[in-house]
Amino acid sequence: MDFQCLTYRVEGGICYLTLNRPEKLNALSPLLMAELREALEVIEVDTDIRVVILTGAGRAFSAGFDLDPDSEEPDEPHATPPDERRQRLKGHIDTFMMVWNLSKPVIAAVNGYALAGACELMQVCDIKIASDRAVLGEPEIRAGLGPPFLITPFSVGLARAKELLLTGDTIDAHEAARLGMVSRVVPHDDLMQECEKVARKITLISRVGVKMTKISVNRALEAMGFLTAIQHNLELMTQFDISTDPEQQEFSAIRREHGLRAALDWRDARFRDL
Numbered sequence: 001m002d003f004q005c006l007t008y009r010v011e012g013g014i015c016y017l018t019l020n021r022p023e024k025l026n027a028l029s030p031l032l033m034a035e036l037r038e039a040l041e042v043i044e045v046d047t048d049i050r051v052v053i054l055t056g057a058g059r060a061f062s063a064g065f066d067l068d069p070d071s072e073e074p075d076e077p078h079a080t081p082p083d084e085r086r087q088r089l090k091g092h093i094d095t096f097m098m099v100w101n102l103s104k105p106v107i108a109a110v111n112g113y114a115l116a117g118a119c120e121l122m123q124v125c126d127i128k129i130a131s132d133r134a135v136l137g138e139p140e141i142r143a144g145l146g147p148p149f150l151i152t153p154f155s156v157g158l159a160r161a162k163e164l165l166l167t168g169d170t171i172d173a174h175e176a177a178r179l180g181m182v183s184r185v186v187p188h189d190d191l192m193q194e195c196e197k198v199a200r201k202i203t204l205i206s207r208v209g210v211k212m213t214k215i216s217v218n219r220a221l222e223a224m225g226f227l228t229a230i231q232h233n234l235e236l237m238t239q240f241d242i243s244t245d246p247e248q249q250e251f252s253a254i255r256r257e258h259g260l261r262a263a264l265d266w267r268d269a270r271f272r273d274l
Contacts, residue, residue: 005032013050013203022058027066050203055109064116086238089148116140120149128182130173137170144248146240150233
């Protein structure tokens with residue numbers, strides 16, 4: 001299949017799906033998200049595919065949703081009508097839920113930065129293996145935005161989820177493994193080999209067994225309130241994103257006048273001594 005923002009290859013029952021905007025750290029643009037949905041639809045019905053390995057090109061899994069004004073995302077979320085913002089966030093959630101509900105397991109090969117929305121995308125995958133170079137976290141609160149897909153409390157528990165989401169801190173791969181955000185950490189150069197080893201094991205197991213086991217584990221989390229949390233969080237994050245405060249206004253003003261890089265530098269500088 002030919003995509004602009006993804007590469008797609010099937011070999012030996014494994015679909016290799018790569019986020020491919022390395023010059024933008026594989027930021028999740030509207031086009032990339034649309035292509036991801038299309039790819040997942042094809043994967044679902046392709047009987048030759050038993051398992052998926054999802055990774056990123058270059059030095060990042062993904063830096064999260066694209067905040068660049070040149071993208072199709074609105075420049076000022078807080079100036080967006082509530083219904084429009086809610087629909088956009090719901091689209092992101094629906095795409096991530098396609099990974100959750102896919103009948104084939106998805107292995108996240110976390111090769112570098114997995115931040116903000118991409119950290120959520122990585123967590124919704126079934127098996128998460130990280131390079132020792134990976135950096136993970138959800139720093140979007142520092143830019144005046146919220147996490148639309150609330151999976152982190154189900155990955156790492158209440159105490160650390162609140163600390164990560166309320167501060168926007170990032171963590172290295174080893175800390176992510178200790179918390180349960182990823183299953184394990186491997187040397188960077190061994191990442192794909194390790195993911196392929198797991199994928200090959202899955203291709204040797206009954207399709208029905210794999211499918212039903214994934215569903216049963218998902219249902220366990222859903223019984224714990226996962227889907228309810230996602231739905232409630234959609235409403236809360238809509239209100240968060242369309243609200244405004246001095247920090248958000250300053251970030252937006254710097255981005256308009258000097259560009260996204262300057263705004264991110266301003267954001268990060270405020271926390272440098274902490």
